[in-house]
Amino acid sequence: MCEIASWVLPGGQFHSLSYFINSISFTKVLSSKQRFLREPFINTSAANYNDAMQDIEFIRSGISRGRFRFVLFDFDGTLSLIREGWPQVMIPMMVDVLSQTGTDEDDKTLRLNVEEFVMRLNGRQTIYQMMHLADEVKKRGGQPLEPLAYKHRYHELLMERIRGRIDALAQRHATPEDWTVPGSHALLENLRGRGLTLYLASGTDLPYVRREAELLGVSRFFGEHIYGALDDYQNFSKKMVIERILKENQLAGEELLAFGDGFVEIEEVKRVGGVAIAVASDEVKRRGINAWKRDRLVRAGADLVIGDYRQQEELVRWLMGE
Secondary structure (H helix, E strand, O other): OEEEEEEEOOOOOEEEEEEEEOOOOEEEEOOOOOHHHHOOOOOOOHHHHOOOOOOOEEOOOOOOOOOOOEEEEOOEOOOEOOOOOOHHHHHHHHHHHHHOOOOOOOHHHHHHHHHHHHHHOEOEOHHHHHHHHHHHHHHOOOOOOOHHHHHHHHHHHHHHHHHHHHHHHHOOOOOHHHHEOOOHHHHHHHHHHOOOEEEEEEEEEHHHHHHHHHHOOOHHHHOOOEEEEOOOHHHOOHHHHHHHHHHHOOOOHHHEEEEEOOHHHHHHHHHOOOEEEEEOEOOOOOOOEOHHHHHHHHHHOOOEEEOOOOOHHHHHHHHOOO
8 A cells, every 4th residue: 555765855865755545646645844855856956945845745746847938827716715615505505406306315415416526527617517416406307497597596695605705805894815815916926027927717707706806906917818707608618718828829838837726727737738736725724735625636637736825935936947
């Protein structure tokens, strides 16, 4: 179940590291002080990063650095925390819909089923989760509503949860920093200040994304490059946005960097040869790693894992090959 590997640390010391292998992926078990060694530094001043980057997990070796021109961001969970807790709205709604089909499955069984497909489709447009719900209703002999009707019902329920947050931001009773992943604004300012072009693509409906990005003070970093879900869902996807970035700007894959907490953006960026940073944010505690997110995003192909952007200055310097 395990194998031992050795690394040479700055100064010539040898350390052994354990790998625990499960059915899907393997994880190196490291102390927080050693995590940076998952991708060796080639900068001669690498030792200066030791403490500064201790909470960044490097998954893959040979990461392309220093050539980035464009950066793609997901929104919810990657920058915005306004919609924190959305699964606690969507999943119970779907369990209730399925229980009304007359199925003999208990709520626990239904919940496990719903959780699996809801989280697997996270990062895609919300309509895809609702399309899957409609299919699940059919499987149980029920007559489903149109997926768009389920989507609108979900948005109504979600707004009941988050309306107070939006109102507080609009009335300036809350600050943008209260409802963004820590360090978001500093990271965006840093990247834009280096001349990189920033794009935002979300599975949330475009009007909500634009409104919430404005309330959080991040829309200025993206300008016209803000994309979100449409009722005509076939006219938008993160894959389409990525392909557009590459085509319109004659971009090579290694010139694209992405930050996201959804399976889709990580997988699609890796598909074109870009570098994908998994933001496994703990949206409740606002610090540390959400282990479930982390494992799932590593399986999607993430190159690095972070929980927030508190160490963004050191991370950006490393990514830019400085």
